[in-house]
Amino acid sequence: xxxxxxxxxxxxxxxxxxxxxxxxxxxxxxxxxxxxxxxxxxxxxxxxxxxxxxxxxxxxxxxxxxxxxxxxxxxxxxxxxxxxxxxxxxxxxxxxxxxxxxxxxxxxxxxxxxxxxxxxxxxxxxxxxxxxxxxxxxxxxxxxxxxxxxxxxxxx
Amino acid sequence: xxxxxxxxxxxxxxxxxxxxxxxxxxxxxxxxxxxxxxxxxxxxxxxxxxxxxxxxxxxxxxxxxxxxxxxxxxxxxxxxxxxxxxxxxxxxxxxxxxxxxxxxxxxxxxxxxxxxxxxxxxxxxxxxxxxxxxxxxxxxxxxxxxxxxxxxxxxxxxxxxxx
Numbered sequence: 232x233x234x235x236x237x238x239x240x241x242x243x244x245x246x247x248x249x250x251x252x253x254x255x256x257x258x259x260x261x262x263x264x265x266x267x268x269x270x271x272x273x274x275x276x277x278x279x280x281x282x283x284x285x286x287x288x289x290x291x292x293x294x295x296x297x298x299x300x301x302x303x304x305x306x307x308x309x310x311x312x313x314x315x316x317x318x319x320x321x322x323x324x325x326x327x328x329x330x331x332x333x334x335x336x337x338x339x340x341x342x343x344x345x346x347x348x349x350x351x352x353x354x355x356x357x358x359x360x361x362x363x364x365x366x367x368x369x370x371x372x373x374x375x376x377x378x379x380x381x382x383x384x385x386x387x
Numbered sequence: 388x389x390x391x392x393x394x395x396x397x398x399x400x401x402x403x404x405x406x407x408x409x410x411x412x413x414x415x416x417x418x419x420x421x422x423x424x425x426x427x428x429x430x431x432x433x434x435x436x437x438x439x440x441x442x443x444x445x446x447x448x449x450x451x452x453x454x455x456x457x458x459x460x461x462x463x464x465x466x467x468x469x470x471x472x473x474x475x476x477x478x479x480x481x482x483x484x485x486x487x488x489x490x491x492x493x494x495x496x497x498x499x500x501x502x503x504x505x506x507x508x509x510x511x512x513x514x515x516x517x518x519x520x521x522x523x524x525x526x527x528x529x530x531x532x533x534x535x536x537x538x539x540x541x542x543x544x545x546x547x548x549x550x
Contacts, residue, residue: 358496360461367495375493381463383503
């Protein structure tokens with residue numbers, strides 16, 4: 232399997248194809264994510280879900296970029312997907328039906344960036360605690376804002 | 388009566404001398420400083436020489452809380468509870484830059500020094516601190532314990548503070 236065949240066969244599902252240090256990078260609209268990933272997994276062997284994360288570009292419209300990485304074990308090939316979501320409705324489809332391991336990573340992206348994963352029923356925080364307000368990895372979260380669980384000492 | 392059959396001392400001096408050589412540390416190890424803690428408590432540097440080497444893995448049996456490593460806000464209730472479970476008299480040693488001041492972490496997650504939540508007796512900065520620094524800190528703490536007042540009933544101390 233070569234990257235070229237992905238590009239020709241999946242043409243239409245993505246907007247842009249690029250290259251990053253020899254790895255194929257596809258930019259796509261958020262609504263094409265699930266069909267594209269389904270075909271990547273079933274037809275091109277991308278069986279290993281490596282990562283999902285987000286990038287906050289406060290000056291851009293739409294503001295957030297959700298980035299996925301996949302790995303095809305039998306071809307030793309990696310793939311990156313990039314999709315944009317707006318601040319008003321930062322929603323992408325969940326991939327937990329295809330990859331069980333996506334659950335924890337989607338939960339982390341949800342608590343850190345506030346990205347919603349439609350269809351993921353279990354978006355409880357992993358690293359943050361109950362009662363934490365806001366999304367700490369967004370660029371507009373103040374760097375020194377603390378939300379302590381134990382009241383600070385005043386003396387003694 | 389032969390010489391050295393009895394000796395005289397002040398009660399506080401005697402108790403302080405006993406207490407300073409029987410520090411039972413509770414290592415609250417959360418981060419990479421733990422490696423340095425292992426080094427300082429094992430053979431080469433050996434805090435046993437100072438009577439402070441027998442770690443008790445329950446706070447109820449220990450009197451020196453060693454906060455070794457980064458404390459996050461999520462973890463703060465845990466360390467507060469551990470501190471509250473320790474019996475008087477108790478001392479706290481902040482081991483490393485993170486426990487002292489938050490270190491190089493200045494963000495949403497990290498408590499900016501464990502002294503925001505519990506009183507700290509001695510700080511050991513460094514990332515991680517050298518074992519010599521930790522030993523120095525233990526010796527300084529021992530000096531303080533030796534020179535301290537040791538009321539038989541804890542409320543004596545509290546009355547003093549009130550006045």
